[in-house]
Amino acid sequence: xxxxxxxxxxxxxGRRPGGSDTRGQLLEAARVEFAERGYEGATVRRIADRxxxxxxxxxxxxxxxxxxxxxxxxxxxxxxELLADILPxxxxxxxxxxxxxxxxxxxxxxxxxxxxxxxxxASHDAAARMxxxxxxxxxxxxxxxxxxxxxxxxxAGLCGAQVFGMGMVRYVLKFEPLASADHATLxxxxxxxxxxxxxxxxx
Amino acid sequence: xxxxxxxxxxxxxGRRPGGSDTRGQLLEAARVEFAERGYEGATVRRIADRxxxxxxxxxxxxxxxxxxxxxxxxxxxxxxELLADILPxxxxxxxxxxxxxxxxxxxxxxxxxxxxxxxxxASHDAAARMxxxxxxxxxxxxxxxxxxxxxxxxxAGLCGAQVFGMGMVRYVLKFEPLASADHATLxxxxxxxxxxxxxxxxx
DNA sequence: GTCTATACAACGATAGAC
DNA sequence: GTCTATCGTTGTATAGAC
Numbered sequence: 001x002x003x004x005x006x007x008x009x010x011x012x013x014g015r016r017p018g019g020s021d022t023r024g025q026l027l028e029a030a031r032v033e034f035a036e037r038g039y040e041g042a043t044v045r046r047i048a049d050r051x052x053x054x055x056x057x058x059x060x061x062x063x064x065x066x067x068x069x070x071x072x073x074x075x076x077x078x079x080x081e082l083l084a085d086i087l088p089x090x091x092x093x094x095x096x097x098x099x100x101x102x103x104x105x106x107x108x109x110x111x112x113x114x115x116x117x118x119x120x121x122a123s124h125d126a127a128a129r130m131x132x133x134x135x136x137x138x139x140x141x142x143x144x145x146x147x148x149x150x151x152x153x154x155x156a157g158l159c160g161a162q163v164f165g166m167g168m169v170r171y172v173l174k175f176e177p178l179a180s181a182d183h184a185t186l187x188x189x190x191x192x193x194x195x196x197x198x199x200x201x202x203x
Numbered sequence: 204x205x206x207x208x209x210x211x212x213x214x215x216x217g218r219r220p221g222g223s224d225t226r227g228q229l230l231e232a233a234r235v236e237f238a239e240r241g242y243e244g245a246t247v248r249r250i251a252d253r254x255x256x257x258x259x260x261x262x263x264x265x266x267x268x269x270x271x272x273x274x275x276x277x278x279x280x281x282x283x284e285l286l287a288d289i290l291p292x293x294x295x296x297x298x299x300x301x302x303x304x305x306x307x308x309x310x311x312x313x314x315x316x317x318x319x320x321x322x323x324x325a326s327h328d329a330a331a332r333m334x335x336x337x338x339x340x341x342x343x344x345x346x347x348x349x350x351x352x353x354x355x356x357x358x359a360g361l362c363g364a365q366v367f368g369m370g371m372v373r374y375v376l377k378f379e380p381l382a383s384a385d386h387a388t389l390x391x392x393x394x395x396x397x398x399x400x401x402x403x404x405x406x
Numbered sequence: 407g408t409c410t411a412t413a414c415a416a417c418g419a420t421a422g423a424c
Numbered sequence: 425g426t427c428t429a430t431c432g433t434t435g436t437a438t439a440g441a442c
Contacts, residue, residue, distance in 0.1 A: 012412080012413080012438095012439075013411095013412055013413045013414075013437075013438050013439060014411070014412055014413080014437095014438050014439020014440055015409095015410065015411040015412060015438090015439055015440040015441060016411070016412075016439090016440075017439095017440065017441085020411085020412095022411075022412080038325070038326065040326075041326070043430085043431065043432085044431080044432060044433085045430085045431080045432085053412075053413085054412065054413050054414075055413095055432080055433090056412080056413070056414085056433085056434080056435095057411085057412070057413090058432090058433095059432085059433065059434075060410095060411075060412080061411095064432080064433080065432065065433095115325045115326075116325070118321060118325040118371075119322055119325035119326045121371075121375060121376060122318045122319070122321040122322035122325060122375055123244075123318075123322045128375060128376055128377065131376060132376050132377065132378050135376075135378065136378060153379065153380055153381075154380050154381060154384065154388075154392070156378075157372050157373075157378045157379075157380070157381030157382075158381065158392055158393065160368075160372055160376075160378065161365070161368035161369045161371065161372040161373075161381070161393075162364070162365060162368055162396070163368070164368045164371055164372060165363075165364035165365055165366070165367045165368020165369070165371065166364045166368070168321075168324075168364065168367055168368065168371065169360050169363055169364040169367060170360075170364075172324060172325055172331060173324060173331055173334060173335050173338075173363075174331065174335065175335050175338065175339060175359075175360045175363065176356065176360075177356055177357050177360070178356075178357060178360030178361065178364070179360075181357065184406070185357075185406055188405075188406035189357070189361055189400070189405055189406060190361065190364075192399070193365070193396040193399070196395070196396070197392070202391075202392055203387070203388055203391035203392060246420085246421065246422090247421080247422070248420095248421080248422095257425090258422090259424095259425090262422095262423080262424085267422085267423090268421095268422075
């Protein structure tokens with residue numbers, strides 16, 4: 001579609017006076033768009049639109065769509081807050097806190113971002129690599145480092161698989177009654193598995 | 204639609220054998236392409252090419268790409284074979300057989316189809332609905348119907364979540380060492396959870 | 407003046423619709 | 425088969441910083 005006659009704001013060409021943070025605004029817009037639409041669904045033009053700049057700025061500042069994507073994944077969520085909520089307390093009940101916490105986070109967002117993230121992971125190796133490193137080194141990695149006696153990486157993978165699967169079935173597949181079950185039911189059902197993956201005996 | 208070539212000889216009674224089955228060939232081609240490339244990755248032209256017909260046939264027979272997609276999902280895999288391999292034997296060891304069986308299936312395909320399926324589920328409501336019904340009514344549904352004492356749907360969802368998550372982390376995310384772990388290790392680690400979801404006590 | 411940030415235009419590719 | 429829309433990308437002119 002051609003630009004409509006009513007322009008929302010004729011953007012001037014040339015360098016902006018003052019400190020314009022185009023790069024930062026592109027990053028912010030990219031996080032939203034990638035989260036909402038996945039890697040394929042998000043378009044460079046739309047991200048640039050949201051940032052209020054031209055699409056060419058993506059190439060200028062990042063080199064392309066993929067580079068923008070990886071750059072935007074630097075801090076998807078705040079791990080400090082998450083870990084501060086999970087780690088303190090009885091180590092024998094950390095499985096319950098993990099399940100409860102992820103349910104709370106995903107319930108709030110409605111599952112859209114989770115579906116977008118899964119879609120990105122499944123369709124783009126770069127996204128899979130990013131998420132893999134993020135889960136292993138930051139999210140689950142720090143949990144197992146804090147509470148697991150051995151085999152930290154394997155435990156992290158098992159724990160991630162259980163949490164990921166629960167999110168997928170509940171929020172993406174929307175499989176009933178799991179999709180509508182309350183937190184207490186799911187915590188009681190799933191937490192023992194998480195607890196065993198984290199602190200229980202492993203082969 | 205073009206009929207088979209005019210053949211010399213006496214006129215046959217009844218339905219003519221070898222009539223062109225454009226619709227069926229499109230379905231078959233669509234299953235392969237959708238499985239290999241996901242919904243977005245598969246193109247109407249390529250499916251039609253594989254079927255040996257013109258792309259316009261997709262519109263003619265199905266009405267569009269999405270309708271072809273849903274139609275192609277009718278029978279993704281053969282559930283009879285799967286269940287015949289899992290159900291017989293000690294009910295207390297069915298968890299082990301479930302894990303072993305899915306690992307074998309997915310190891311053989313290398314995870315590509317799984318990634319494509321996950322991508323389709325995450326990006327298309329129609330795919331999610333299809334898979335939900337397929338899992339609930341056919342795959343896991345028959346397992347819980349055979350071995351679970353109660354709460355069949357919840358148990359099916361929990362079981363599906365664990366299996367799905369394991370496949371996602373192992374084949375799509377490729378999270379080590381889980382991605383390279385042998386079957387025995389994963390069966391020993393995951394089967395107890397599956398077993399509890401299927402036959403154990405639930406809240 | 408030089409350099410950099412910016413917007414605009416247009417290109418080649420591709421996919422879906424008609 | 426053709427048409428149209430849209431994608432990511434690139435080239436280029438311009439406005440302002442230094």
